Structure formats: structure tokens, C-alpha cells
Amino acid sequence: xxxxxxxxxxxxxxxxxxxxxxxxxxxxxxxxxxxxxxxxxxxxxxxxxxxxxxxxxxxxxxxxxxxxxxxxxxxxxxxxxxxxxxxxxxxxxxxxxxxxxxxxxxxxxxxxxxxxxxxxxxxxxxxxxxxxxxxxxxxxxxxxxxxxxxxxxxxxxxxxxxxxxxxxxxxxxxxxxxxxxxxxxxxxxxxxxxxxxxxxxxxxxxxxxxxxxxxxxxxxxxxxxxxxxxxxxxxxxxxxxxxxxxxxxxxxxxxxxxxxxxxxxxxxxxxxxxxxxxxxxxxxxxxxxxxxxxxxxxxxxxxxxxxxxxxxxxxxxxxxxxxxxxxxxxxxxxxxxxxxxxxxxxxxxxxxxxxxxxxxxxxxxxxxxxxxxxxxxxxxxxxxxxxxxxxxxxxxxxxxxxxxxxxxxxxxxxxxxxxxxxxxxxxxxxxxxxxxxxxxxxxxxxxxxxxxxxxxxxxxxxxxxxxxxxxxxxxxxxxxxxxxxxxxxxxxxxxxxxxxxxxxxxxxxxxxxxxxxxxx
Ligand code: ME8
Numbered sequence: 001x002x003x004x005x006x007x008x009x010x011x012x013x014x015x016x017x018x019x020x021x022x023x024x025x026x027x028x029x030x031x032x033x034x035x036x037x038x039x040x041x042x043x044x045x046x047x048x049x050x051x052x053x054x055x056x057x058x059x060x061x062x063x064x065x066x067x068x069x070x071x072x073x074x075x076x077x078x079x080x081x082x083x084x085x086x087x088x089x090x091x092x093x094x095x096x097x098x099x100x101x102x103x104x105x106x107x108x109x110x111x112x113x114x115x116x117x118x119x120x121x122x123x124x125x126x127x128x129x130x131x132x133x134x135x136x137x138x139x140x141x142x143x144x145x146x147x148x149x150x151x152x153x154x155x156x157x158x159x160x161x162x163x164x165x166x167x168x169x170x171x172x173x174x175x176x177x178x179x180x181x182x183x184x185x186x187x188x189x190x191x192x193x194x195x196x197x198x199x200x201x202x203x204x205x206x207x208x209x210x211x212x213x214x215x216x217x218x219x220x221x222x223x224x225x226x227x228x229x230x231x232x233x234x235x236x237x238x239x240x241x242x243x244x245x246x247x248x249x250x251x252x253x254x255x256x257x258x259x260x261x262x263x264x265x266x267x268x269x270x271x272x273x274x275x276x277x278x279x280x281x282x283x284x285x286x287x288x289x290x291x292x293x294x295x296x297x298x299x300x301x302x303x304x305x306x307x308x309x310x311x312x313x314x315x316x317x318x319x320x321x322x323x324x325x326x327x328x329x330x331x332x333x334x335x336x337x338x339x340x341x342x343x344x345x346x347x348x349x350x351x352x353x354x355x356x357x358x359x360x361x362x363x364x365x366x367x368x369x370x371x372x373x374x375x376x377x378x379x380x381x382x383x384x385x386x387x388x389x390x391x392x393x394x395x396x397x398x399x400x401x402x403x404x405x406x407x408x409x410x411x412x413x414x415x416x417x418x419x420x421x422x423x424x425x426x427x428x429x430x431x432x433x434x435x436x437x438x439x440x441x442x443x444x445x446x447x448x449x450x451x452x453x454x455x456x457x458x459x460x461x462x463x464x465x466x467x468x469x470x471x472x473x474x475x476x477x478x479x480x481x482x483x484x485x486x487x488x489x490x491x492x493x494x495x496x497x498x499x500x501x502x503x504x505x506x507x508x509x510x511x512x513x514x515x516x517x518x519x520x
Contacts, residue, residue: 006252011050014074023310034462048093052215053228104231106243110279122162122206129153163208170274187333255284265289320464327408351509363505372502375443476500
């Protein structure tokens with residue numbers, strides 16, 4: 001059995017409804033989870049909501065509800081969205097769950113026992129929107145001349161009694177760790193940012209608050225709640241049953257990958273490893289900070305109120321189309337600008353016209369000319385071998401390497417390259433003409449395409465699970481054949497001689513049109 005694989009997304013703030021960035025990150029994680037499951041690994045995939053903190057407390061006050069009521073309602077929207085987007089998480093985590101309080105307190109105690117927590121007074125700049133403290137030197141001037149954080153959010157001068165974590169003590173251990181684990185932080189640009197930040201010196205971190213009580217209580221000091229990031233990061237452990245010595249901890253920790261956005265890399269690549277070192281818990285293997293999605297070039301955020309409902313996009317264009325588009329269109333580590341025109345045009349050119357049409361043409365020819373009976377393979381030509389070699393290379397080498405590297409756009413580009421090769425082959429071979437001139441050759445051509453299409457469908461199933469499951473099912477490719485090895489084995493001959501009959505093929509991807517309101 002291959003190694004287990006533990007992947008997490010960030011846990012999302014449920015102070016508003018989910019936006020496209022939440023969908024983007026969770027879909028990417030889902031594709032990886034499905035890809036590794038397909039390869040035979042035992043996968044644990046966790047996502048959820050980050051329900052504590054001042055931001056939640058303030059939002060609830062603004063709406064005249066309790067933070068818990070706000071969290072219950074909003075967390076439900078995230079859960080519903082993930083169900084709609086076909087996210088295959090094993091655990092939807094909520095930080096307001098009791099067991100999470102217990103786990104966060106256990107981590108706290110371990111850090112305290114190690115001498116890394118002390119009580120003092122905090123005076124400094126805090127951004128509620130980022131739930132982050134900033135150094136004076138990091139602040140810039142906003143449009144109205146006010147001080148803003150590096151993320152452009154407002155900061156407030158805050159003074160209160162607070163517990164501190166001895167982050168300064170971990171400067172060198174962190175630098176040593178980055179040096180020894182060069183692919184801990186990815187992409188490279190984020191790693192460089194983090195290294196520069198840590199090399200610049202680390203100040204001890206304020207890790208508790210007394211001005212509100214919506215959070216995890218500091219053990220032995222009930223008037224303090226933990227800084228929201230301390231408990232938020234601990235979710236990755238709680239989900240495995242920490243602090244008890246559970247089977248899940250033994251199997252899945254350290255996490256293989258924390259998949260997060262670029263704005264929260266510092267928390268995952270500096271604070272989190274320092275907390276874990278202090279508590280004597282081993283460190284996660286990789287942190288990947290993906291880029292941000294911009295709506296026609298503009299940042300979408302709950303706080304700015306220009307969000308698109310990703311569920312509505314999925315309803316309008318189809319879940320698989322949205323999943324494909326998001327991973328195909330942008331380079332994963334970089335920002336990308338999306339629009340509904342881009343979704344429609346990508347889907348029409350690549351899914352409807354290229355792959356959909358290839359499958360439809362091939363299966364229809366078999367349905368009509370061979371009465372749905374899979375045609376036998378006669379003498380293979382060099383063209384047939386070249387096509388199968390191209391597809392074989394893409395599904396066995398290029399795509400797995402790109403998925404493993406989180407280079408989704410590259411994986412799908414090589415997939416599209418193979419689809420183009422199949423379309424060029426069908427046009428050159430012209431089975432519709434061979435039908436009259438050389439029936440046996442037509443059979444071989446269609447059989448060759450049948451194998452190529454099934455292989456390409458399986459390779460892209462992590463991205464478009466519903467459509468590919470439907471296609472493979474219609475093609476008689478059973479669940480037992482849906483592994484990278486089995487689909488490359490000789491399954492066609494047994495299927496061809498079985499009593500399987502192809503039913504009239506149904507279109508996979510309809511041609512999309514842009515709604516009137518979106519036409520500019
Ligand atoms: O940061 N494009 O929660 P969050 C792509 N609770 N990704 C985006 C995005 C965009 N426009 N906007 C946000 C938090 N994200 C914390 C995390 S983890 C222990 C605690 C990403 O709801 C963002 O980078 O603000 C983050 O990874 C995730 O969405 C949740 O953001």
C-alpha cells in the first residue's frame with residue numbers, strides 16, 4: 001500500500017458567504033485528494049470553518065446575533081457549497097467544536113511547559129480584517145493617509161494584557177529548517193518572502209486577548225482567549241484526534257500538504273512550525289501558497305462586498321466545467337483574473353468542441369456502424385501506435401508529474417494536447433470514409449480511439465469526476481479498471497468479446513452561451 005496522504009485547505013472565516021477564492025482552493029485540494037486516491041493512497045482530506053476571533057465577534061454584533069449563531073448559519077453555506085462542488089473531504093471541521101478547544105489547550109500547555117509562553121502587555125498595530133499583528137515598519141499609507149497593513153487593510157493601535165509566545169527564540173531553528181527542507185514552502189517566490197521576513201528578525205507574538213471572549217480559553221486564565229490563529233492552526237491536529245495518541249495521528253501526521261492562499265503563508269510557514277517545534281510535534285511536509293483570483297482584474301473579498309456566488313456559477317455552467325476552468329485557466333501559484341466570458345469560451349473550445357466532440361464522434365460511429373458492439377482490433381499501423389504512445393506518455397508521465405507538482409494548468413494542457421492528437425488522428429483516418437472502403441480498418445481506428453478516450457477520461461477524472469464517471473460508465477469501463485495501472489492494461493479485448501453493448505451516446509458538455517446580462 002502506498003503512503004497515506006493528508007491534505008488540508010485553510011479553514012475559512014464564516015463571517016460571510018463563501019466566495020470564488022474559497023471554491024478555488026477547495027477544488028484544487030479535492031483534485032489532489034482524488035488524484036492520490038486514484039493512485040491507491042489512503043487519503044485524508046480536511047476542510048472547514050474558522051469560527052473564532054474578533055472579526056467574527058464584531059460581525060455578529062453588527063448583525064445583532066451571537067457569534068455562534070453567525071457561525072452556525074454561515075458554516076452551513078460553506079458545507080452546502082462544498083457538497084455542490086463535489087468536494088470529497090473526509091472531514092468538515094468547525095473550530096467551535098468542543099474537542100477542538102481541548103486540543104488547542106493541550107498544544108498551549110505543551111508550549112507553556114517548554115517555557116515559551118509568558119504574560120506581558122501588548123501595545124501595537126492590529127488588523128481585524130487580517131486577524132494579524134503588524135510591525136510599524138510593515139505599515140504603509142492608505143488613500144486617506146491612514147496607516148494600513150501590507151494587505152491594505154486598516155490597523156488599530158491596541159493596548160492590553162496578553163500572553164506572548166517566544167517566537168524570537170525560533171528564528172534560527174526556522175531558518176535551519178527552511179534550509180534543510182527547501183521545498184517546505186512553495187512556490188519559490190513565497191519561500192523567498194518568508195525567508196526574508198524571518199532573516200529580518202522575529203518579535204515575540206501576542207497570543208491571547210482579553211477584550212472579547214469568543215474563542216478558546218487560555219488554560220488557567222479564563223479572562224484570556226487564545227489569539228484566533230493559535231486555535232485555527234491547531235485544527236490540522238484536532239482533525240486527527242490530537243492530543244490523544246490516536247491511530248489517525250500515527251498514520252497521517254505530519255501532514256503532506258497545507259494548501260492555502262498567498263496571504264496566509266506567514267502564519268503557516270513561520271508561526272505554525274514554531275508552535276509545533278515548541279510543543280514537540282513534528283512539522284508538516286509542505287505548505288503551498290496559491291495565487292488569488294481576481295474578478296475582471298479586481299480583488300473579490302467579503303469585506304469589499306464584490307463577491308460572486310461560486311454556487312451560482314456552478315449552477316449556470318456546470319460543476320465540472322467550473323472545476324476544469326479554474327484549474328486550467330490560471331497558473332496555480334500566481335494570481336489570475338477571471339470572467340464569465342472566459343468560462344464560456346474555455347468550455348466551448350476545449351470541453352464541448354474538443355474532448356466532448358471526440359467522444360461523441362467515436363462512440364456514435366460505433367453505435368451506428370457496429371450496432372454498439374465494440375469493434376475488433378485488426379492490424380495496427382504506425383499511426384495507431386504513435387497515438388497510443390502519445391496518450392500513454394501523457395497519462396502515465398506528464399499528468400501525474402504535473403498533478404504531483406500542483407501544476408494543474410500544465411496537467412490539463414498536456415491532456416488537451418493528447419485530445420488534439422486524437423482529433424487530428426480521427427480527421428486523418430476518416431473512419432466515416434473507411435466504412436465504405438475498408439471496414440476492418442475502420443474497426444481498428446475506432447478501437448484505438450476507444451482505448452485512448454477511456455485513458456484520457458480517467459486521467460482527468462480528478463478534475464471532472466461526474467462527467468468522466470458518466471463517460472467511463474457508458475463505455476463499460478468498470479470501477480476495477482479505474483486505476484492508472486489497470487487502464488493501461490489490455491482491458492479492451494476482454495470488453496470487446498464480452499456481451500457489453502454501447503448505448504446511444506449522450507453529449508457530455510453542452511455548448512454554453514453567455515447570459516444576456518453578462519454580454520458587454
Ligand atoms: O484566511 N482567491 O480565512 P479566509 C484565492 N481563516 N484564494 C483566496 C481568495 C481569492 N480571491 N481570497 C481568500 C482565513 N482566499 C483563515 C485561515 S487556516 C488555519 C485559517 C483564500 O476565509 C485564502 O488565502 O479569509 C485562504 O487560504 C482561504 O481562501 C480562506 O480565507
